[in-house]
Amino acid sequence: MKTKLLLALATGAAIALASGAAAQxxxxxxIGTAGIGGGYYPxxxxxxxxxxxxxxxxxxxxxxxxxxxxxxxANLRSIQAGELDVAIAQADWQYHSYRGSSKFEDVGANEDLRFLFSLHIDTAHLVARADAGATSFDDLEGKIVNIGNxxxxxxxxMNFALSRYDTDAESYFGQATRLTSREQAQALCDGKIDAFFYTTGVTASSITEATNTCDATVLNWNDETIDAMIEEFPYYGKSIIPNGTYRGQTEELTxxxxxxxxxxxxxxxxxxxxNMVKAVFDNFEDFTAxxxxxxxxxxxxxxVNGRSVPVHPGAERYFKEVGLME
Structure with missing residues (x-):
């Protein structure tokens, strides 16, 4: 009996040690994302x-x-402050955070920012109610427009793009609101705003909610000022929204x-x-589906797309293992 008791105690201790080691x-x-109405959160x-x-x-x-x-x-500031380790960010603000420019002049350059991989294209969506009488960006002057939280x-x-027109949100729009991605579609359909701007993936829920719920349409934003911006800042590019992507869309949008x-x-x-990079890339087809x-x-x-900072050693190790980097 004594032998059995000692054996049981020893076995229990071994299990406890193993469990403790696993927990250790x-x-x-x-992962820091954005509002739940866009593409970053999912x-x-x-x-x-x-x-x-x-x-x-x-x-x-x-x-x-x-x-x-x-x-x-906000994500990039949180990484710089040590409040987040990993986050999703637009390529333009990744660029500025690393260099301490634009929105990051007040906190300085974050030379410890590292790239893992790029995701979808964040397309500049301008979504307006049909009764706003807008077919392009130019028609939104003087309107009530949500420009993002x-x-x-x-x-x-949006503020950067407006600066290319030598203006700002408060001067160009009749009123610039700062609702979240979750709030903007409802506000549009309720008539509280005339339009909203959102950089997000094509078919993001906030866009489809607006076009499916009320008589809203996605606008073209394609002119010489945008062409010059794309030419000067290579992380920007033309984005085509195919005909029929959204309800009521009858032509290709640029x-x-x-x-x-x-x-x-x-x-x-x-x-x-x-392990994060390996999990995504080893299951790439399942992920993209x-x-x-x-x-x-x-x-x-x-x-490579959107990369303007050094690659994190963990990501680089995986990419070299599978031949995606030399």
Whole structure:
């Protein structure tokens, strides 16, 4: 009996030690995204889902969660402040954060910002009610326009684009509101705003909600000023919205856009980053099948598009293993 008791105690101790070791090995990562009405929040969820499912296959014990945030600029500031390790951000604000320019002049350059991979194209959407009488950006002068919540990449990008016209939101629009992506479609359909601007993937829920719920239409934004902006800043490019993408759309629309990118702090755990990148790229077809946002993404393009900062060592290690980097 005494021998059995000792054996049971020893077995229990071994199990407890093993459980303690497993818990000690567990790592956590939280991905900063944006409002839940756009493409960033579900994209963060898809990344976490594929990483969490890969624990057994890849032999890691990482737990990934998603956080709704103010968007690109807020995410990059949080990385710089040490409040986030990984986040999604527009390529333009990734560029400015690393250099301490534009919206980041007050906090200075974040030379510890690192690139993981690029995602979908954030297309510049201008969505207006039909009774606003607008067919292009020029027609929105003097209107009530939502330009994105404070701290978002959308707001910052609209302000930058307006600066190319030698104006700003408060001067150009009759009123510039700063509702979240979750609020703007309802506000449009309720007649509280005439239009909204949103840099997001084509078919994002906030856009489809507006076009499906009320008589709203997506506008062209394509002129010489935008052409000059694209020429000067290579992270911008033309973006085509195919005919029939949204309810009531009867022609192809031309606007502009830029890549959404996954970025991290240089201090982010290398094993966490490596396993995150590996989980996505080893299951690339399954990942891109999660949403129509990703139809144009390729493995090769995801390694280079929108990249203006150094690659994180964890991502670089994986890319070299599979021949995507030399």
């Amino acid at each position: 090995d567990r790592k956590f990562v939280n 994209t963060g969820g898809f990344i976490c889902n594929v990483l969490n499912k890969s624990r057994e296959a890849q032999g890691h014990n990482i737990r990934c969660t998603v956080e709704s945030t103010g968007g690109s600029v 404070a701290g978002s990449g959308t707001e910052a990008t 606007t502009w856009g830029l890549p959404a990118t996954l970025v991290a702090s240089a201090s982010a755990d290398e094993e966490v980053v490596y 999660q949403s129509t946002l990703y139809v144009a993404i390729t493995r090769e393009g995801a390694v």
